[in-house]
Amino acid sequence: MATSATVSAPRSGGRSFVQRLRSGDEIARLITLAFATSILLVTVALVYELWVTSALPRQKFGLSFLTSSSWDPVSGQFGALPFIYGTVITSAIALFIAVPIGVGAAIFLAELAPARISSAFTFFIELLAAVPSVIYGLLAIFTLVPLMRDYVEPFLRKTLGFLPIFSGNIYGYGYLTAGVILAVMTLPFIISISREALLEVPTEQREAALALGATRWESTWQAVVPWARLGIFGSIFLALARALGETMAVTMVIGNDPTIHASLFAPGYAIAPIIANEFTEATGDLYLQSLVGLALVLFFLTVVINALARLLIIATTRRGSAHP
Amino acid sequence: MTLRNRWRKTLSYIMLSLTGVCAVLAVSLLFVILGYLIYNGGRSLDWNFFTKLPKPPGENGSGMANAILGSIQIVLLATLIGLPVGFMAGIYLSEFGGKTFAFLVRYMADLLNGVPSIVIGIFVWTVVVRRFHFSAIAGALALALILIPITARSTEQFMISVPQTLREGALALGASKWKTIATVVVPAAYRGIATGMILGVARISGETAPLLFTSLNNQFWSGGLSQPTASLPVMVYTHALAPYDDWHRQAWAAGLVLLLGVLFANIAARLILSRGIAVQK
Numbered sequence: 001m002a003t004s005a006t007v008s009a010p011r012s013g014g015r016s017f018v019q020r021l022r023s024g025d026e027i028a029r030l031i032t033l034a035f036a037t038s039i040l041l042v043t044v045a046l047v048y049e050l051w052v053t054s055a056l057p058r059q060k061f062g063l064s065f066l067t068s069s070s071w072d073p074v075s076g077q078f079g080a081l082p083f084i085y086g087t088v089i090t091s092a093i094a095l096f097i098a099v100p101i102g103v104g105a106a107i108f109l110a111e112l113a114p115a116r117i118s119s120a121f122t123f124f125i126e127l128l129a130a131v132p133s134v135i136y137g138l139l140a141i142f143t144l145v146p147l148m149r150d151y152v153e154p155f156l157r158k159t160l161g162f163l164p165i166f167s168g169n170i171y172g173y174g175y176l177t178a179g180v181i182l183a184v185m186t187l188p189f190i191i192s193i194s195r196e197a198l199l200e201v202p203t204e205q206r207e208a209a210l211a212l213g214a215t216r217w218e219s220t221w222q223a224v225v226p227w228a229r230l231g232i233f234g235s236i237f238l239a240l241a242r243a244l245g246e247t248m249a250v251t252m253v254i255g256n257d258p259t260i261h262a263s264l265f266a267p268g269y270a271i272a273p274i275i276a277n278e279f280t281e282a283t284g285d286l287y288l289q290s291l292v293g294l295a296l297v298l299f300f301l302t303v304v305i306n307a308l309a310r311l312l313i314i315a316t317t318r319r320g321s322a323h324p
Numbered sequence: 325m326t327l328r329n330r331w332r333k334t335l336s337y338i339m340l341s342l343t344g345v346c347a348v349l350a351v352s353l354l355f356v357i358l359g360y361l362i363y364n365g366g367r368s369l370d371w372n373f374f375t376k377l378p379k380p381p382g383e384n385g386s387g388m389a390n391a392i393l394g395s396i397q398i399v400l401l402a403t404l405i406g407l408p409v410g411f412m413a414g415i416y417l418s419e420f421g422g423k424t425f426a427f428l429v430r431y432m433a434d435l436l437n438g439v440p441s442i443v444i445g446i447f448v449w450t451v452v453v454r455r456f457h458f459s460a461i462a463g464a465l466a467l468a469l470i471l472i473p474i475t476a477r478s479t480e481q482f483m484i485s486v487p488q489t490l491r492e493g494a495l496a497l498g499a500s501k502w503k504t505i506a507t508v509v510v511p512a513a514y515r516g517i518a519t520g521m522i523l524g525v526a527r528i529s530g531e532t533a534p535l536l537f538t539s540l541n542n543q544f545w546s547g548g549l550s551q552p553t554a555s556l557p558v559m560v561y562t563h564a565l566a567p568y569d570d571w572h573r574q575a576w577a578a579g580l581v582l583l584l585g586v587l588f589a590n591i592a593a594r595l596i597l598s599r600g601i602a603v604q605k
């Protein structure tokens with residue numbers, strides 16, 4: 001570290017501005033600085049444009065835009081609640097399914113699998129993460145929807161039908177189907193980041209537990225997983241942010257009904273799908289700006305969740321490197 | 325062995341096997357997806373798909389040549405905008421960045437990276453489409469906005485991992501800083517940088533949501549870069565939702581072409597990187 005410090009010091013202090021300009025360093029710095037600044041400006045412009053373009057519904061409805069559940073373009077009533085509800089509930093279903101499977105698979109890849117199998121599996125998981133969203137939607141329409149309609153949902157209604165969330169008519173399109181396809185899409189993120197967090201855990205942690213007479217599972221579950229828990233939580237938050245903003249697959253299977261239903265079988269709506277479906281057809285400024293307002297809500301949701309995810313992931317890698 | 329110990333051993337076996345089941349389940353999803361698309365898409369894929377225009381439902385010999393060309397145009401244009409900007413910003417972050425400003429740029433890049441792609445589409449609509457009209461250029465701008473932060477962060481990451489001694493060697497020989505970067509640091513990191521770029525381009529090739537309100541769609545050949553343009557992802561979306569069987573077949577074919585393209589790029593990118601590490605050792 002000391003050597004790099006002595007070399008990097010003269011770059012700014014040793015030579016005058018003119019000298020640096022002549023050698024081209026200052027020009028190179030300014031050019032790259034301009035490009036870096038463009039990222040900053042674009043992000044600021046994005047927030048500004050969304051804020052300005054959603055001014056009408058903010059003036060007209062105020063905070064009740066977020067709490068009203070009536071979405072009626074004909075009479076000019078715009079409430080975001082059914083969409084916020086749909087986004088939250090489908091993401092919750094997705095995490096409920098994807099977290100146990102994802103963490104389980106990550107434990108297998110980091111703790112048990114031989115190196116060759118682990119790297120092959122990780123490669124396939126990374127490919128799974130690269131599959132475009134619209135492909136998941138295509139598959140969901142023609143395979144998942146019939147499967148849910150004919151087998152999974154009737155079974156759930158028969159066994160757990162006393163719960164309001166598993167009762168009512170079955171359509172195939174609805175919150176539950178959207179949640180399941182989101183689970184499939186978020187799974188690779190949970191697996192690959194949880195796996196990295198588990199690999200950061202020092203070997204002593206395992207050896208100590210095994211030396212005390214713990215079984216392999218006890219050592220994994222009580223000594224290794226708690227050590228990596230921040231990274232695992234980080235992966236879950238990252239998956240959540242993905243699920244909240246996911247558009248195409250959800251749009252294709254959620255059923256497009258802007259009312260809140262207690263039953264998970266019922267067709268619903270979410271923030272990204274309503275924007276995708278109605279934005280190009282929106283007539284009138286209020287309608288259009290309400291959709292932009294929904295985009296702003298979605299933006300803030302994902303920014304907060306992403307920030308939490310990043311903090312957690314940074315926290316684990318810092319701690320991992322502090323205990324070599 | 326006491327009963328309790330036997331139970332602990334059994335539990336250990338059960339739970340560890342379950343984690344294996346989870347991993348196999350996750351990986352098999354990829355093969356189910358791939359197999360299903362090859363089965364359905366392969367049946368519907370023919371030469372017409374690559375050479376003909378889309379036709380109304382019920383007519384034979386329909387294709388998606390315009391969407392294939394449109395996708396290539398939009399992604400190419402987005403690449404031409406996004407890669408240089410991201411690359412230069414990455415160089416700044418890794419080589420010139422101070423503390424505060426570089427932190428701010430890094431933070432904003434991560435923030436932009438996490439923005440749902442449909443929100444990017446809305447942003448480009450408010451800035452570009454609202455003032456002009458739906459066009460391939462607007463679609464390319466939306467995709468470029470997704471590509472820039474990805475490229476910047478991956479370029480930065482791979483340039484930081486170039487050993488400091490290489491830079492010092494070049495500087496000690498009297499090279500200026502920009503010459504050091506251009507002739508030593510970037511060449512040392514180029515495999516990683518290239519991998520990040522290919523992955524980024526593969527990612528934007530499959531994006532659908534930001535194109536819905538920017539490049540829109542088109543049943544015919546596009547009238548130029550400033551006109552609404554068809555693209556494969558949007559075609560998959562519209563054809564899958566339409567109530568016609570022959571359109572569904574077209575959607576499967578388009579989905580297969582799209583998926584194979586994206587997976588091929590991903591595999592190629594990872595091969596470049598793994599070979600690069602082998603050479604460095």
